[in-house]
Amino acid sequence: MSKNKSEYLISRKDNQYEVIIGLEVHAQVTSESKLFSTSSTKFGAEPNTQVSLVDAAFPGMLPVINEFCVKQAIKTGIGLNAKINKRSVFDRKNYFYADLPQGYQISQFKDPIVGEGNVILDMPEGQKKVGIERLHLEQDAGKSIHDLDPQNTFVDLNRSGVALMEIVSKPDLRSPEEVSVYIKKLRSIMRYLGTCDGNMQEGSLRADVNVSVRIKGSKDLGTRCEIKNVNSIKFMQMAIEYEANRQVDLIEEGNSIDQETRLFDTKKNETRSMRSKEDAHDYRYFPDPDLLPLEVSDEFINKLKSDIPELPDDKKTRFIDEFKLSPYEANILVSDIDTAKYFEEVVAKMGKNKDIKLAVNWIIGELFAILNSKNLEISKSPISAKNLAILINLIKNGTISGKIAKTVFELMMDGNKDPQKIVEEKGLKQQSDPRALEALIDKIINDNREKAVEYKQGKEKLFGFFVGQAMKASGGKANPQLINEILKKKL
Amino acid sequence: MSDITKQSLSELVKNIKNKKVSSEEITKEFVNRSEKSKELNAYITEDYSSALDKAKKFDQKPNLDLKLPGIPIAVKDLFCTKDIRTTAGSKILHNFVPTYESTVTQNIWNEGAILLGKLNCDEFAMGSSNETSFFGNAQNPIDKNLVPGGSSGGSASAVAGQLTPITIGTDTGGSIRQPASFTGTVGLKPTYGSCSRYGIVAFASSLDQAGPMAQNVKDCALLQEVISTYDPKDSTSINFKRNAYSKELTNNIKGKKIGIPKEYRVEGMPKEIEDLWQKGINYAKDCGAEIIDISLPHTSYALPTYYIVAPAEASSNLARYDGVKYGFRAKGENLIDMYEKTRSEGFGAEVQRRIMIGTYVLSSGYYDAYYLKAQKVRKLIKNDFDEAYKKVDAILTPSTPSAAFKIGEKKDDPVSMYLNDIFTVPVNLAGLPGISIPAGHDSKGYPLGLQIIGKAFDEQNILNIAYAMEEKIDFKNKITDWWIK
Numbered sequence: 001m002s003k004n005k006s007e008y009l010i011s012r013k014d015n016q017y018e019v020i021i022g023l024e025v026h027a028q029v030t031s032e033s034k035l036f037s038t039s040s041t042k043f044g045a046e047p048n049t050q051v052s053l054v055d056a057a058f059p060g061m062l063p064v065i066n067e068f069c070v071k072q073a074i075k076t077g078i079g080l081n082a083k084i085n086k087r088s089v090f091d092r093k094n095y096f097y098a099d100l101p102q103g104y105q106i107s108q109f110k111d112p113i114v115g116e117g118n119v120i121l122d123m124p125e126g127q128k129k130v131g132i133e134r135l136h137l138e139q140d141a142g143k144s145i146h147d148l149d150p151q152n153t154f155v156d157l158n159r160s161g162v163a164l165m166e167i168v169s170k171p172d173l174r175s176p177e178e179v180s181v182y183i184k185k186l187r188s189i190m191r192y193l194g195t196c197d198g199n200m201q202e203g204s205l206r207a208d209v210n211v212s213v214r215i216k217g218s219k220d221l222g223t224r225c226e227i228k229n230v231n232s233i234k235f236m237q238m239a240i241e242y243e244a245n246r247q248v249d250l251i252e253e254g255n256s257i258d259q260e261t262r263l264f265d266t267k268k269n270e271t272r273s274m275r276s277k278e279d280a281h282d283y284r285y286f287p288d289p290d291l292l293p294l295e296v297s298d299e300f301i302n303k304l305k306s307d308i309p310e311l312p313d314d315k316k317t318r319f320i321d322e323f324k325l326s327p328y329e330a331n332i333l334v335s336d337i338d339t340a341k342y343f344e345e346v347v348a349k350m351g352k353n354k355d356i357k358l359a360v361n362w363i364i365g366e367l368f369a370i371l372n373s374k375n376l377e378i379s380k381s382p383i384s385a386k387n388l389a390i391l392i393n394l395i396k397n398g399t400i401s402g403k404i405a406k407t408v409f410e411l412m413m414d415g416n417k418d419p420q421k422i423v424e425e426k427g428l429k430q431q432s433d434p435r436a437l438e439a440l441i442d443k444i445i446n447d448n449r450e451k452a453v454e455y456k457q458g459k460e461k462l463f464g465f466f467v468g469q470a471m472k473a474s475g476g477k478a479n480p481q482l483i484n485e486i487l488k489k490k491l
Numbered sequence: 492m493s494d495i496t497k498q499s500l501s502e503l504v505k506n507i508k509n510k511k512v513s514s515e516e517i518t519k520e521f522v523n524r525s526e527k528s529k530e531l532n533a534y535i536t537e538d539y540s541s542a543l544d545k546a547k548k549f550d551q552k553p554n555l556d557l558k559l560p561g562i563p564i565a566v567k568d569l570f571c572t573k574d575i576r577t578t579a580g581s582k583i584l585h586n587f588v589p590t591y592e593s594t595v596t597q598n599i600w601n602e603g604a605i606l607l608g609k610l611n612c613d614e615f616a617m618g619s620s621n622e623t624s625f626f627g628n629a630q631n632p633i634d635k636n637l638v639p640g641g642s643s644g645g646s647a648s649a650v651a652g653q654l655t656p657i658t659i660g661t662d663t664g665g666s667i668r669q670p671a672s673f674t675g676t677v678g679l680k681p682t683y684g685s686c687s688r689y690g691i692v693a694f695a696s697s698l699d700q701a702g703p704m705a706q707n708v709k710d711c712a713l714l715q716e717v718i719s720t721y722d723p724k725d726s727t728s729i730n731f732k733r734n735a736y737s738k739e740l741t742n743n744i745k746g747k748k749i750g751i752p753k754e755y756r757v758e759g760m761p762k763e764i765e766d767l768w769q770k771g772i773n774y775a776k777d778c779g780a781e782i783i784d785i786s787l788p789h790t791s792y793a794l795p796t797y798y799i800v801a802p803a804e805a806s807s808n809l810a811r812y813d814g815v816k817y818g819f820r821a822k823g824e825n826l827i828d829m830y831e832k833t834r835s836e837g838f839g840a841e842v843q844r845r846i847m848i849g850t851y852v853l854s855s856g857y858y859d860a861y862y863l864k865a866q867k868v869r870k871l872i873k874n875d876f877d878e879a880y881k882k883v884d885a886i887l888t889p890s891t892p893s894a895a896f897k898i899g900e901k902k903d904d905p906v907s908m909y910l911n912d913i914f915t916v917p918v919n920l921a922g923l924p925g926i927s928i929p930a931g932h933d934s935k936g937y938p939l940g941l942q943i944i945g946k947a948f949d950e951q952n953i954l955n956i957a958y959a960m961e962e963k964i965d966f967k968n969k970i971t972d973w974w975i976k
Contacts, residue, residue, distance in 0.1 A: 053591060057811040059584065060571045060593060060690040062725050092807050094853070098826055103810020153826070155815070284853035286862060289696035289804050291726050 008175030009216060010244055012252045016216045019244040020224070021179055021209065022171035025186060026164050027196040028140070028204040029072045035139050035163035036063030036106065043202050047156035055161040057101035062290050065090075069163040070294065072195040073113050073137050074304050076165055079189045079311055080132050082117025084301050088136075090291045094284040099142035099155050107166075109285040112136035113294065119169075119189070120313055121181045122331050130182055131170030140164050165196065171210065171221065176237035183207070183233050184335065188312050192337045206231040211243045213251070222247070223257040227264050227271055239264040243271045315340055323347070323356045332364055338379040339363075349389035355396045362392060366409055382413045391419040404428050404476060432479040434486065437470075440478070441486050444469045455491055463487065495520040496653040500562065500710035503656055507553075507560050514553070514561025514605065518546035521563045521607060525654040530974040531630045533649040535568045536576045536609040545605045557603030558717055565655040567646045568609035569616055570596045570701070571690040575606065579692040580614040580624040580642075583812045583819045583837030593690025594725070595659060595701045595718045602717050607655055611645025614839045615809065616666055616694040618642050619911040620901065623841040628898055631674055632970050633937055636898045640670030640891075640911075643704065647674040650704050651968060657705040657714050661691060663698045664797050665891075665915025668927035671704055672890035672940025675929040675968035677711045677957070678704045680915075682947045683922035684729030687722030693808040695801040696727075698919045706968075708928065708958040713737035715950060734951040742959040745779030749943075749956070750883035754790035755914060757892065763933045764889045771887055771930055771941040771960070778959040783883050787875040792868045793917040798909060799852050799865035800920070805842075806849025812837065844905065873921040880946050885953055888914050890927040890940035914942060924950045928957045929966040936969060 010017040034041055037054040054061045077084050091109040114135035121128045142160035146153050167186065173179050187198035187205060198205050212224035227243060230236045242264075247257050261280070262271040287293075310318070312334045319330040333343045346359050367388065371378060391408060394400045400408060400423055411422045423429055431437060444466060445452050455462040470483045495517055498506070506512045522539045542563055549561040571577045571589040578584045592600075600606070611629040613621055621644025622628045629645040631637035632652035639648040643660030647670030650658050660667040662680035671678030679702045686701040693699060703714035716737050721730040751772060756765070772782055814820035814833030821836050823829030838846070852861035879886065892913055901908045918925040924947070927940040941960070945953035 056816055058589070058591070058817070059577070059579070059587065059692045059811070060589075060688070062689055064724060064726055094807050094810060096810065096813060096830055098813075098815050101811060101816055103813060104807055282855050284807070284850065284855070284858075286803060286807070286853055286858070289727075290693075 008177065010213065010248045012248055015252070017213045017244070017248045017251075018174060018216045019240065020171045020212045020214065020221060021173035021175075021240060022224075023169045023173065023179065023182065023210070024208040025167040025169075025183070026206050026208075027076075027167060027186070027190060027198070029069050029137075029163035029165055030195055030197055031066065031069050031072060031163055033066055033068075034161040035066055035069050035137065037161050039161070041162050045158055047154070047158060049158065051157040051160065055101065055157055057103070063106060063288070065291065065294065066163065069137060070113070070296070071304055072163075073135060073165055074296065074301060075193050075308060076167075076190060076195045077114030077117065077135055078305055078308055079193050079195075080114070080117035080119060080135065080167070082132055082135065083115035084296070085111065085113055085115055086296055086298070086301070087111065088113040088294045090137075090288045090294065091285045092288045095281050097141070097144075098153060099144045099157070099160070101142065101157065101160060105139050105141065106288055106291070107138035108136035111293075119182065119185055121178060121185055122327075123178065123181060128178065130172045130178075133168040133170050135165055135167045138164050138166055171212075176240045179209070179236055179240060180233050183236065185312070188335050188337070192309055192311050200232050203231060207236060209236055209239060211240055211247070212257070213244050213247045223259050225257065225259065225271070226261050228261055228274060230264050235264060235266055238266075238269055239271055242269060246271065312340075325356075325360060329360050329364065333360070336378070338377065342378050342381065342385050345385035346389045346392070349386045350393055353393075353396065355392060358396060359389070359392050362388060366406070370413065382416060383409070384416050387412055387416060387419055394419060394423060398430060398432065398479070399423065400428055400430050401480060404430065428477060430479050431474050431477045432482060434482060437474075437478060437482055437486055438490075440473055441466075441470055441483070441490055444473060445490060452491060463491070466491065496524045496656075498656070499706050500656045500713060503562060504558075504560065507562070508555050514546040514549040514563075515543065517561065518542050518563040518605060518607075521655060525565075525607065525649075527975050528652055528654055531632060531648050531652050531654070532627050533611055533629050533645045533652065533654055534565065534608045535578055535580065535611050535624075535626045535645070538575055538606050538608045542605050542607050549603065549605065554603060558713060559599060559602040559604040562604050562656060563607045564599060564604045565607040565610050565646075565649050565658055566596055566599075567612050567643050567658065567660045569612055569661050569692045570659065571692065572596055572606060572609065575609065577609065577692070578626070579616070580612045580626060581812075581838065581842070582625040583833070584692070585625065585819060587818050589690070591690060594687035594720070594722045595691065598718050598720055599659070610643075610649050610658060612660075613642035613644065613666075614842050615692065615805070616642035616661055616663055616699075617805070617841050617845055619665070619669055619908050620896070620898070621645065621648075621670075622898065622902055623839055625839060630898075630974065631895050632974070633674060633895065633968075634935075635973055637895045637937070638673065638898050640673035640895060642666040643670050643678075646704050647671055647676055647678070650674070650676045650706060651970065652974075653970070657703060657710050659701055659714070659718060660704050661694075661699055661701050662915075662919065663694050663700075663801060664919050665912040667702045667704060668890050668915050668925060668940070668942060669911055671927045672929070673895035673938065675938030675966065676704060676706055677708055677926065677928050677961075678702065679711050679715055679926045679950070679954070680918065680924060681715060681719060681950055682729075682924045683919075684727055685719045685733075685924070685948070685950070687720065687725040687728050689722055689724040695804040696808060697804060698797075698801055700919075708926075708954060708961050709737060709740060711926070712740050712954045712958075715954070719950075729948075731948050736951055736954055739951055740958055741955050742778070742962055744956050744959045747780045747885065747952070747956060748783050748883040749775050749780045750783050750785035750879050750886040752785050752787040752790065752879070752886060752888065754787050755888045757913060760892055763894075764892060764939065767931045767939050767941065768887075768889050774930075774960045774963040775887060775956070777963050778956075780956070785879045785883060785886070787872075787879060787917070789868065789871045789875050790917055793872055793920055794909060794913055796865045796868045796872065797912070797916040797920060798848065799861050800869060802845040802849035803852050803862050803865075804849070806846045806853065809838070809842070809846060841905070869920050872917055876917075876921045876923060876944075884946070885949075885956055886944040888942045888944065890914060890942040894933040894935070894937035894939050918942075918944050923947055924953055926953050926957045928961055928964070929968065930960075930964050931966070932969075938966075938968065
């Protein structure tokens with residue numbers, strides 16, 4: 001029995017195993033042009049239309065570092081609370097493949113641009129700090145297309161030379177759930193910074209997952225396997241589940257684990273050996289003589305530091321302090337930069353007499369529901385932050401009831417209509433005139449004399465019937481509080 | 492003017508500026524002589540007819556303010572030339588036509604020069620005799636079946652044989668200076684970072700430098716002035732103040748301190764070379780220079796260091812020639828088979844040897860013992876020069892340990908071939924400028940050269956020293972036109 005409810009352990013007979021996970025995340029740098037050439041990085045272009053002579057490795061072509069990508073890497077390093085290395089070196093990683101035109105990838109091996117850092121995860125049982133080993137810049141390869149022709153492989157070099165950040169974590173992760181939270185947090189930080197769009201469908205974020213297992217309580221690390229190039233959080237979790245169980249089974253059967261590189265088959269939900277340690281490539285790393293060591297000054301780094309926006313952790317703390325949100329609510333609102341932006345805009349547009357609690361409930365409740373059902377990002381929300389703020393103010397100042405507000409909300413979705421106008425046009429304004437309501441109630445009591453008598457004789461349940469009748473008669477617009485008061489008086 | 496091809500670049504420029512001769516006349520003469528000189532095998536690709544067209548066009552609207560107005564020039568086939576086949580002397584690029592121009596050649600065209608053709612060289616500039624070229628060895632105009640040196644062998648042959656008034660070569664371990672020495676011509680390897688490497692087929696990136704080759708020091712200075720520019724397209728190009736080398740050229744070197752490194756008196760050095768060196772020392776003294784004995788203690792490690800660093804870089808630089816994107820492709824059963832056949836058939840023996848050496852020294856388990864150690868030694872070699880330059884302004888050595896040898900003589904003995912570069916290689920490792928000037932003849936009448944090594948970015952100084960010594964030496968190249976029937 002584990003004392004911690006959410007602890008992820010694999011049980012076999014008398015043994016409990018914990019799972020040790022480290023990730024190498026490949027994040028595409030948000031940049032107009034490639035790491036060492038001026039060609040465009042735009043996604044989805046016709047094959048081989050965004051390829052310069054440098055990207056295709058023509059004779060005599062030379063790489064020239066894109067300063068913007070360097071800045072992006074440093075900003076990301078700052079966001080990961082990491083050490084920025086003032087001197088880093090680009091190395092060549094040599095191997096042959098059809099979609100690697102140079103015959104080597106320019107990467108950083110011994111001296112990466114960013115050193116050790118950390119990321120804070122918000123887990124149900126509290127915060128967890130995950131160590132970052134390093135972040136380095138490297139080129140992406142092209143794409144081999146094997147399924148267009150039975151005989152030939154086609155190569156698309158559009159991606160060749162696109163800048164990637166490889167973010168290597170320490171082996172600090174212990175469960176598929178932590179991996180999910182970690183990836184989401186990394187993605188969140190980079191989206192706040194504008195350094196990676198985190199779009200996993202377009203391959204902007206993918207990871208190599210290192211998995212090993214050990215008897216719980218053991219201090220030694222087991223032999224690890226690396227699962228290459230997994231491109232969704234769900235697949236990462238599935239791959240880890242499968243791989244950890246496979247390793248545990250091997251150990252339980254008295255076998256040892258071979259250090260190897262494996263592939264995750266998403267259709268069969270299993271990992272498969274790709275190559276063993278013996279077959280591992282000898283990449284013959286050496287400093288790229290076409291590039292000088294990359295040197296950045298303190299001024300350069302400090303300038304970037306001063307440009308760093310408020311990041312999710314700080315924003316969360318502020319939301320809790322300033323708006324008295326619960327940590328749970330704050331977490332939801334800060335996890336995605338666009339949600340945070342939306343929330344802050346709603347708050348700003350609500351003006352002086354604002355009900356933040358109400359705003360949070362509406363965003364997390366109604367708004368998220370319709371975004372989910374329509375499968376929309378909040379940045380594409382059919383209801384603008386400004387209009388949602390107006391709607392919430394209408395509830396707050398009693399112009400409409402919460403129930404009517406839901407009707408108005410539905411109507412707002414069609415062309416982001418101003419709720420004020422909807423209320424006026426449809427006459428949805430709450431009826432709060434006591435005299436009019438009294439007249440309305442008098443008529444209802446008159447029409448239902450028998451029930452009124454029964455109520456007086458003690459059948460108190462019938463009060464609800466009269467409230468319902470009154471609301472119905474007012475077309476739902478009557479102020480429910482007033483109705484209650486008048487009914488009590490009159491009955 | 493029938494003796495046009497015998498004129499130096501400076502004379503040709505003067506005559507064209509004075510309108511004594513047209514670009515077309517000059518170009519015609521060089522084309523004619525080149526056509527009569529096929530036996531030298533100096534050209535890989537000829538571009539004569541378009542050269543004549545360009546010359547005519549130049550004459551219609553001559554811009555005489557340019558530094559190379561209407562001057563026809565053939566260049567080493569390692570420089571990428573737009574729309575003109577560029578082979579690097581290799582089968583693997585035998586059909587490669589670049590869509591772009593190297594910065595160095597572009598600089599020449601910008602000053603009014605006209606491309607005559609592409610000159611023979613060792614395959615990927617790997618060789619000291621031009622015998623590794625896929626297109627056959629070039630001949631030395633000095634004598635039949637004599638190597639012109641390498642790797643810029645075709646370039647040296649073309650300048651010495653007067654097929655082009657000047658040319659550009661590249662020098663990774665001596666590939667400009669050694670062939671200049673073998674052919675009685677002048678060759679300058681500039682400071683690393685002086686001339687852009689953009690568009691030059693790479694051999695060893697940290698050592699490669701383009702440089703001028705000419706019949707005399709003045710022409711060499713003028714060409715250096717044209718080709719040396721800062722280029723943001725080459726990350727190792729250096730933005731320093733470049734002299735107007737030809738304008739600032741002077742033979743006044745009085746009081747210059749010239750160092751004589753004792754370690755260059757290598758074991759088994761022929762007496763002829765030793766005598767030449769002494770002669771050079773005397774000439775330098777005659778010019779008013781002060782001779783100072785110096786020590787470059789790590790000299791003997793230079794050659795082994797070079798033969799680790801250069802092949803290591805080459806093994807990686809040549810990985811792009813895989814049959815996938817351009818150049819020669821052999822048929823294969825699958826990708827790996829295609830790679831193996833393409834590279835086995837596309838590269839010659841010497842290139843394959845160096846790729847093997849380079850791959851080996853970078854392999855895990857060997858990297859520290861070879862590549863890393865070589866880098867450390869390279870630093871020591873550079874430190875030697877830095878120390879020496881606290882005492883002297885330049886260093887004088889022989890260019891090569893012997894005169895040109897016969898074709899085939901050293902072909903099967905790579906180590907003896909590599910020894911050709913013993914005096915030139917340290918200069919590349921240290922990134923310094925060095926110039927070879929003809930200074931005498933051996934017993935067979937073959938030319939011998941002296942090398943003047945300078946401080947980084949101090950091309951002007953070694954050009955001045957070479958200019959002053961050239962005057963005293965008064966070397967006459969013995970060209971008999973033996974190949975013209």
